[in-house]
Amino acid sequence: MARELITGIDPAVVRENLERVRERAGDDVEILIATKYVPIDEFEALAEAGVTLVGENRQQDLEAKAERWGDRFTFDFIGTLQSRKVKAILPRVRLIHSVCTDSALAQLERHASPDTEVLVQVNVSGEETKAGVAPEELDGFIARCPVRVVGLMTMPPFTTDPETSRPYFARLAELAAEHGLRHLSMGTSQDWPVAVEEGATIIRLGSAALRPADSTSHNRGKEIRS
Ligand SMILES: *Cc1c(COP(=O)(O)O)cnc(C)c1O
DSSP: OOOOOOSSOHHHHHHHHHHHHHHHHOTTTTEEEEOOOOOOOGHHHHHTTTTOOOEEESSHHHHHHHHHHHTEEEEEEOEEEEEEHHHGGGOSSOOOOEEEOOHHHHHHHOOOOOEEEEEEEOSSSOOOSSBBBOOOGGHHHHHHSSSSEEEEEOOOOOOOOOOOGHHHHHHHHHHHTTTTTOOOEOOOTTTTTHHHTOOEEEESSSSHHHSSSSSOOTTTTHHHHO
C-alpha cells in the first residue's frame, strides 16, 4: 500500500469537514479519524480542529503517536493485527477493531486486562485478500475470544459507488444484532453516509476529514499551500 503522508493539515478545513459529517451522521455516531497518513507533528492541527478519537494501522506508529499525543486523543487500533504486536498495542488503545485470528486470541489471552474490549473484524464480502472472520465462523470465534467482544468491524471492497457497500453493512448489522453486540465500526470516506444509514456506531474517516471538501486530486492539500 502506498503511504503518502498528508502534510499541511488545516484545522479550519478539518473542523468544517467534521461539522458536515456530524450534521449528517447525528450525535450518536463516533467519528474516528484514521491517521495512518498523518505525520506525528500534524496531530496538533487535529487537536485544534476538535478531533478526539483517532485510529492507527501500525503498532510502531501507534506507539510513537500515543506516546506524544496520548493525553490529547483516544487511540484505537484499526489496522491488520499481527498477533505478536498485540501485547504492545493493548495498553495504548481503547479498542482494537481488527481482531480476527486465533493467534491474536492467544495473545489476548496472555496480555489482556480484565476490562479489555475488542471488536471482531468480519470479512462480509468474502474477498480472498481481505482480513476478517467469515460470517459463518463468527459464532465460534466469539465463543473462543478470551476478552469481551463489544462489536464488529468490516472493510467492504473498494468502490466509487457507496451503494455497493450497503449490503455488506446491512449484513454486519444483522450479525451484530444476532450476537447482541453494541458497536458497528463501518464506513470510510467512500461510503460513510450509507454506513450510518445501516446503523454504524463508529465511522472511520481519513481523506474525507483531512482534505478540503472540494478536493479531487490526491495532492490538492499540498498544492493549495505552495
Ligand atoms: C485508512 C483506513 C480508513 C480510512 O480510509 P479513508 O478512505 O481515508 O477514509 C478506515 N479504516 C481503515 C481500517 C483504514 O485503514
